Amino acid sequence: MRAKGNLSPPQRLRKMHRLLEEAYGPQHWWPAESPFEVVIGAYLTQNTSWNAAARSIANLRAAGALTAKGIRDLPIGQLMALIRPSGFATRKAPALKAFVTMLDAEFDGSMDALAATPTNPLRVRLLALPGVGPETADAILLYALNHPVPVIDEYLRRIAMRHSLEDAAPERKGYEQLGDLVRAAFAADPQTAQVPLLNQQHALVVAVGKAHCGKVARCEECPLLPDLLSLTPAD
DNA sequence: CGCCAGGCCGTGT
DNA sequence: ACACGGCATGGC
DSSP: OOSSSOHHHHHHHHHHHHHHHHHHOOOOOOOSSSHHHHHHHHHHHTSSSSHHHHHHHHHHHHHHHHOHHHHHHHHHHHHHTTTTGSOOOOHHHHHHHHHHHHHHHHHOOOOOHHTTSSSHHHHHHHHHTOOOHHHHHHHIIIITOOOOOOOOHHHHHHHHHHHSSSSSSOOOOHHHHHHHHHHHHHTTOOHHHHHHHHHHHHHHHHHHHHHHHOOSOOOOTTHHHHHHHSSSOOO
């Protein structure tokens, strides 16, 4: 017997995905006009609302700096000024410079060449960059480079806690553990579907998270609450 | 005024 | 391996 109904944790996560699709529909992520712009957004939105990140991106666009060359040619002080709206400019500006330096030195400045690297070594390389942790690395891999990796964020951690996505009593799960859970939920789908599925999965988690997964729980009208906690194995 | 945002990093256990 | 505080700015 499981603690919460008859569904295994991956089954519960898949059911959650279906419920979220019904509630929110297609999300068409990532909002950007190029892979490089996705990278910029991934850095700028760290612990920052997308609205604020979008302001910085608008500043960069107006300055013609939404390209590797644009970031490379901007003096660090000007870069900091342009991305000020999204906060942490003293960390994020050098981090963006470091990404471009890596792209130039190791991939001839080509995002396509970067994307052609196998997923595992590529993830390790991204994680070695300053200002790139697991979520930023995976967001870049999935949304800029089209590699099939799950993106785990704070909202999914809260959902996993509050909805007991694991077998046992709620307990905090590590990044890689939750990643394994997401992978298991979609493992049966064809390889060609992995990227769009994982894209939609994280986008939906953010959609519900913004609305109902505050730091201090405000789950009252969460569309997941009745169904996920029920004991009906509707899959 | 307060808390929070599509995290990461250094330090301490 | 985890928990914790600092980091900057804008919205509500």
